[in-house]
Amino acid sequence: MTDAGVVGSSAAEPTGASPASSVPLPLDADFFQDPEAVYSVLREEGPVRKVVFPLGWGEAWIVTRYEEARAALADPRLLKNDRVAVAQYLDPEQIGEFRLGEDEGLLVHMLSSDPPDHTRLRNLVNKAFTSRRVEALRPRIEAITEQLLDDMAARGANGEPVDLIDVFAGPLPMTVICELLGVPPNDRDDFRSWCTVVVADDLTEDEERTASAAIAGYLRQLVAAKRAQPGEDLLTALVQARDDGDRLDETELIAMAFLLLLAGHETTVSLIGNGVLALLRNPDQLHRLRAEPSLIGGAVEEFLRYDGPLNLATTRFTSEPVRLGGVEIPRGQIVMVSLASANHDQRRFPDAGRLDVTRRSSGHLGFGHGIHYCVGAPLARLEGEIAFRRILDRFPELALAVDPSEVRWRQSFVFHALEHLPVRLS
Numbered sequence: 001m002t003d004a005g006v007v008g009s010s011a012a013e014p015t016g017a018s019p020a021s022s023v024p025l026p027l028d029a030d031f032f033q034d035p036e037a038v039y040s041v042l043r044e045e046g047p048v049r050k051v052v053f054p055l056g057w058g059e060a061w062i063v064t065r066y067e068e069a070r071a072a073l074a075d076p077r078l079l080k081n082d083r084v085a086v087a088q089y090l091d092p093e094q095i096g097e098f099r100l101g102e103d104e105g106l107l108v109h110m111l112s113s114d115p116p117d118h119t120r121l122r123n124l125v126n127k128a129f130t131s132r133r134v135e136a137l138r139p140r141i142e143a144i145t146e147q148l149l150d151d152m153a154a155r156g157a158n159g160e161p162v163d164l165i166d167v168f169a170g171p172l173p174m175t176v177i178c179e180l181l182g183v184p185p186n187d188r189d190d191f192r193s194w195c196t197v198v199v200a201d202d203l204t205e206d207e208e209r210t211a212s213a214a215i216a217g218y219l220r221q222l223v224a225a226k227r228a229q230p231g232e233d234l235l236t237a238l239v240q241a242r243d244d245g246d247r248l249d250e251t252e253l254i255a256m257a258f259l260l261l262l263a264g265h266e267t268t269v270s271l272i273g274n275g276v277l278a279l280l281r282n283p284d285q286l287h288r289l290r291a292e293p294s295l296i297g298g299a300v301e302e303f304l305r306y307d308g309p310l311n312l313a314t315t316r317f318t319s320e321p322v323r324l325g326g327v328e329i330p331r332g333q334i335v336m337v338s339l340a341s342a343n344h345d346q347r348r349f350p351d352a353g354r355l356d357v358t359r360r361s362s363g364h365l366g367f368g369h370g371i372h373y374c375v376g377a378p379l380a381r382l383e384g385e386i387a388f389r390r391i392l393d394r395f396p397e398l399a400l401a402v403d404p405s406e407v408r409w410r411q412s413f414v415f416h417a418l419e420h421l422p423v424r425l426s
Ligand code: HEM
Pocket: 073, 110, 111, 112, 122, 177, 259, 260, 261, 263, 264, 265, 267, 268, 271, 304, 308, 309, 310, 313, 314, 315, 339, 365, 366, 367, 368, 369, 371, 372, 373, 374, 375, 376, 377, 379, 380
């Protein structure tokens, strides 16, 4: 990587380079602590520009303004299926590092499919995540929340610091999605640790293959167990859909389970963690929310906009030249849409850098947009609403247990997630 035109190694300096000449994107330790410092520069330069990702990921186009990001997410010329892309127009070298779990078939899921496969796969689970079906989970989610907060209270008694991610924000969504899919309690820790490995950005090929093989092997066994002994869970329903008809094949079934489990917990952890941190850093907003709990639903949307769990949307490829915000992206290019940047675009959200729990944040891109819009959004919203309501109610003296500058973000291009969130309850 050269120094020429580095965006944001001093993030304040615009590059002046044309959108078609690539500049290295400084996704270094500083970036993860404050992505907005880089995005604000990129956004002012233009809506779209070509960049080089570190760690040998190669070149891609990054979309940073709201209008263009929304348009890109809904553009049918931007495809998701990299197997088709490689077969038809993409240099396999180009996307080497943008793949995950390919050898094990974990990738043949809806989020890396295009219509008609995407439509077929999504239709199999759409119904399980409608607002009405999800609302039926409320009592169970409340019970899990209460139990976890009891544990947290016990650990935090006498003013001891507790890690909110470890004891609450992590286990809540993991327990909910595992119960929904029918993953036995004893297997959950293993699954979570494989997932943590598989989503890391700096894996060697060997590490990635080992983690993907462990996940795929485990899920194959789980599917076999559901066949032998059907349950009342979503995975059993998917196994039956596979066996009763021709609606998905065995590899797609495993990949679907992987996607739902991974997407179902990796992100919601950060809705809770990032949201609690945002409130603790903005005491006026915390007071407002405590005084008016009816604002919590809207506040969850604002957390998703202000410091959402995903930095970038997943990889897309141009199947033909695409003009976006006046910039021509040639055919066969990788396009990364920055959800975090779009959600901070002043053109769409005035005073975007300010947390405002009364803001009308609808239209934010935290759950994506277009046909891949998050299928689990109703579940994530419900978990978020319950989590914030109960945390604020039970811990009126909740405070950060470290200086705000000591809070560290995980080094991940895609996820915007805290490593830990040490808090005191009293
Ligand atoms: C706050 C929590 C969550 C956030 C911020 C989030 C965000 C997103 C985003 C941005 C996308 C689109 C990615 C893209 O277009 O590249 C997506 C897709 C998806 N999400 Fe979520 N998600 C969350 C929770 C969940 C949960 C709880 C589930 C549960 C099953 C889930 C399942 C999925 C699935 C299956 C897709 C793929 C949809 C498709 O391709 O049609 N997500 N999510």
